[in-house]
Amino acid sequence: MSTVSVRIPTILRTYTGGESEVKAAGATLRDVIADLDANHPGIAARILDDAGKVRRFVNVYVGDEDVRFADGLDTATPEGVQVSVIPAVAGG
Template sequence: MSVSVRIPTILRTYTGGESEVKATGATLRELVSDLEAQFSGISARILDDTGKLRRFVNVYVGEEDVRFAEGLDTPTPDGTQVSIIPAVAGG
């Protein structure tokens, strides 16, 4: 299943500067694996050492925050858009 993945500026060094790429996978976990196969090193910026989403990285499948869905097991239907958004902190 092919989806469009929006890449934040901080991760574009992995995608050759591309702000949007195509990836495949029935779930977010499979999608991240495909991103890693295409863009070596990118998954380490999305997942922590235990294979879970990094605490300060928000991922949306369509309009849904995967933290409130099924996490890495969230389905990624064909044609949907996935957005990777680093959290911004400050005060």
């Protein structure tokens, strides 16, 4: 199991006590989100929908890779990688 750094968007920092970056552990993104939620209850529900998939208006990157174009929640999270949770911005 690896430890990764998770970048938290401003809108979700109420779950992390205002922290913009937290540590989480897991071999896959699914594990990392579960660990994140264990340490910051409620945050997974803001990232995942009721079906357990990444919400439509949330982008998640492992390193520079958008998980939607990788293996989704099964994307590997190697030691030290940065996971970024980025809410999609509407408008234009």
